[in-house]
Amino acid sequence: MMVVTNRCDWPKMDSSFIQLLGLFDTTNPDTLQSQAMFKSALALSHLYNITYHGYPLGWQDFNIIDSSYNSESISIINELDITCQAVSNSEIIGIVGSINSLIALFAEKIGIPSMASFTSDILSRNQYSTLHRVLPTDITKALAIAQLFTKYEWTQCVVINTIDLYGLNGLDVLTEQFNKNSVRIVNKIRFDTITQTILDGDLEQLLITGTARIIVVWANSNATMSILDNAIKQNVLSSKFLWILTSNITLDKYNSTERKKFVGTLIVDTTVGSVINEPVNTTLLNNVCDIWQQYEPETFPGQNGISPSALFTFDAAWTLIQSLKGLNTTEQLYYSNCSTNCFDCQLYNVNYLLNIVQNISFLGLTGLVSYDSQTNDRLSNGSYFLIQNIQPTTNLNDIHFMSVLKWINSKWYDYIDRNLIVWPGIQLNPFVDYPTLDSIPLRICVVNVEPFIIMENNSNHSMIGYSMDIINVLQQQLGFIPNIILQPSNRTRDQLIDDLVNNVYDMVVG
Structure with missing residues (x-):
C-alpha cells in the first residue's frame, strides 16, 4: 500500500x-x-x-x-x-x-x-x-445474547435497562429472543439516567433475594458505568454474580481493589470481519x-x-x-x-x-x-459480535480485557483455540445461573433418633448414622460447610420445624 x-x-x-x-x-x-x-x-x-x-x-x-x-x-x-x-x-x-x-x-x-x-x-x-x-441491529444483538445462554445452558437472568428508547427497545427484543430460547427473565430492573438511580428498590436486595445470578445490562456506555458504580457501592459486583454488558466500558477511574471486582465480566460488542478473521x-x-x-x-x-x-x-x-x-x-x-x-x-x-x-x-x-x-x-451473515472477558493479569495485581468468543453466522465460537474464560471468583468452570452453596456455612440440626444419629463413645462425642451419611453426600456435591447441631432435648420435632421457619437453622435432617 x-x-x-x-x-x-x-x-x-x-x-x-x-x-x-x-x-x-x-x-x-x-x-x-x-x-x-x-x-x-x-x-x-x-x-x-x-x-x-x-x-x-x-x-x-x-x-x-x-x-x-x-x-x-x-x-x-x-x-x-x-x-x-x-x-x-x-x-x-x-x-x-x-x-x-x-x-x-x-x-x-x-x-x-x-x-x-x-x-x-x-x-x-x-x-x-x-x-x-x-x-x-439490537434484534441481532439480542439473538446473539440468547444463543450465548443456550451455549452454556443458562435458563434465567435479571435484566437492567435504562428507561429511554434505547433501553426499553433493548428490553423488548431481549424478552422476545429469550422467550424463543426458553430463557426466563426473573426480574426487570429499571435505571433512570436523569436521577442516576435504580427505580425498583435497593439493588442489593433485588439481586441477593432473587434466584438468578446472571445480570444482563442493556444501556449505553455512560449509563452502564453509572449502573456499575451502583453495583460496586451495593457490593453486588462480586463472585456471586455474572455481569453481561452490551456496551463498552472503561475502568480508568477505579482503584485497584475496585477494578478486581470486575473479574469475570463479559462484554458483548459489535465487531468487524477483520478482527475475527x-x-x-x-x-x-x-x-x-x-x-x-x-x-x-x-x-x-x-x-x-x-x-x-x-x-x-x-x-x-x-x-x-x-x-x-x-x-x-x-x-x-x-x-x-x-x-x-x-x-x-x-x-x-x-x-x-x-x-x-x-x-x-x-x-x-x-x-x-x-x-x-x-x-x-x-x-446476520455479515453481522459479527465479539465477547471480551475481564481477566486478572498473570501476577493478579490488575486486570485486562481478553477476547474470548466470536459470533459468526448465528453461532458462537472460541475466539482462538483453547481460549479460557475466567468466570467470577477467578473460576475456570462455566458459571451457573442459580445460587450455589459452595463454601457457605450451613447450620444443620440433626434429630437425635437411632439409627439416624448414633453417638460414638469417644472423647470427641462424634456422630454417625444415616443422617450423617446424607449430610456428607450433600456436602461433597454442593460444597457447603456443615455446622452440625444435635437436637436440643427440650425441643420437639414440631418445634424444630418452627425453628427452621424462624431461621434458627438452615436445614433439619432426621
Whole structure:
C-alpha cells in the first residue's frame, strides 16, 4: 500500500450537483475517524470514476454538538435543523452517520435514503421506509445474547435497562429472543439516567433475594458505568454474580481493589470481519487508507487502528455510492421546489435508488454488506459480535480485557483455540445461573433418633448414622460447610420445624 505523508486539503465538494450529507455525534470518540472515512469514500468514488449521470458525487458533513448537561433533546433538534438547512440549500440524496429517530422520520417524509452507521441510543427499532442500518441491529444483538445462554445452558437472568428508547427497545427484543430460547427473565430492573438511580428498590436486595445470578445490562456506555458504580457501592459486583454488558466500558477511574471486582465480566460488542478473521475487501481498504493519508494524515491511526465505527461509516456511504452507480439513464432523481420550507421538499423517483439498495450485496470493509428486504436491517451473515472477558493479569495485581468468543453466522465460537474464560471468583468452570452453596456455612440440626444419629463413645462425642451419611453426600456435591447441631432435648420435632421457619437453622435432617 502506498503511504502518502504530505497533507493537502480535501477536495471542495459542496458545490457538486448532488451530495451526501454526513452527520456525526461529537460525543462518540470515533467521530474524527468516521468523518475521515466518510469523505474518503466520496473521494474514492472520484478515483473510481463513479458518477450520477455523469456528475461527480459531493458531500457536506457536520458535527452534532451537545450544548448542555441534559442535552439529548437539544442535540436532536440541532441535528434536524442542520439537516433541514442542508436539504433546503443543496441536492442531498442521502444521509450517512448518526441517525436519530427524528432524522429517520424526516428523511422518510421527504424521500431521502438514510444509512445509520453509528450506534444511536435514540434510534428506536421502528421501521422507516428509507432507513437502512449498516450496523447489526439490537434484534441481532439480542439473538446473539440468547444463543450465548443456550451455549452454556443458562435458563434465567435479571435484566437492567435504562428507561429511554434505547433501553426499553433493548428490553423488548431481549424478552422476545429469550422467550424463543426458553430463557426466563426473573426480574426487570429499571435505571433512570436523569436521577442516576435504580427505580425498583435497593439493588442489593433485588439481586441477593432473587434466584438468578446472571445480570444482563442493556444501556449505553455512560449509563452502564453509572449502573456499575451502583453495583460496586451495593457490593453486588462480586463472585456471586455474572455481569453481561452490551456496551463498552472503561475502568480508568477505579482503584485497584475496585477494578478486581470486575473479574469475570463479559462484554458483548459489535465487531468487524477483520478482527475475527472473516473476509473484508482489502483492495478498498488499501485505497481508502491512501486517500485518508493524503488529505488528513494527522488523524490517520494506521490501518490496524481504524475503529469499527469508521469502517461502518465507509460501508454506509459506499452502499449509497454503489447504488447511485446502478441507476440507469432513465432513472432520474429530482427534488420539488423546497427553497422556503424543507418539510415541503420531496425527492421524486427515490424508489429507483431504494430498490437497488435493497438488493445490493458487496464485500465491504466490515464484511459482507446486504440488507433484509422486509426490515432494511443488515443481514446476520455479515453481522459479527465479539465477547471480551475481564481477566486478572498473570501476577493478579490488575486486570485486562481478553477476547474470548466470536459470533459468526448465528453461532458462537472460541475466539482462538483453547481460549479460557475466567468466570467470577477467578473460576475456570462455566458459571451457573442459580445460587450455589459452595463454601457457605450451613447450620444443620440433626434429630437425635437411632439409627439416624448414633453417638460414638469417644472423647470427641462424634456422630454417625444415616443422617450423617446424607449430610456428607450433600456436602461433597454442593460444597457447603456443615455446622452440625444435635437436637436440643427440650425441643420437639414440631418445634424444630418452627425453628427452621424462624431461621434458627438452615436445614433439619432426621
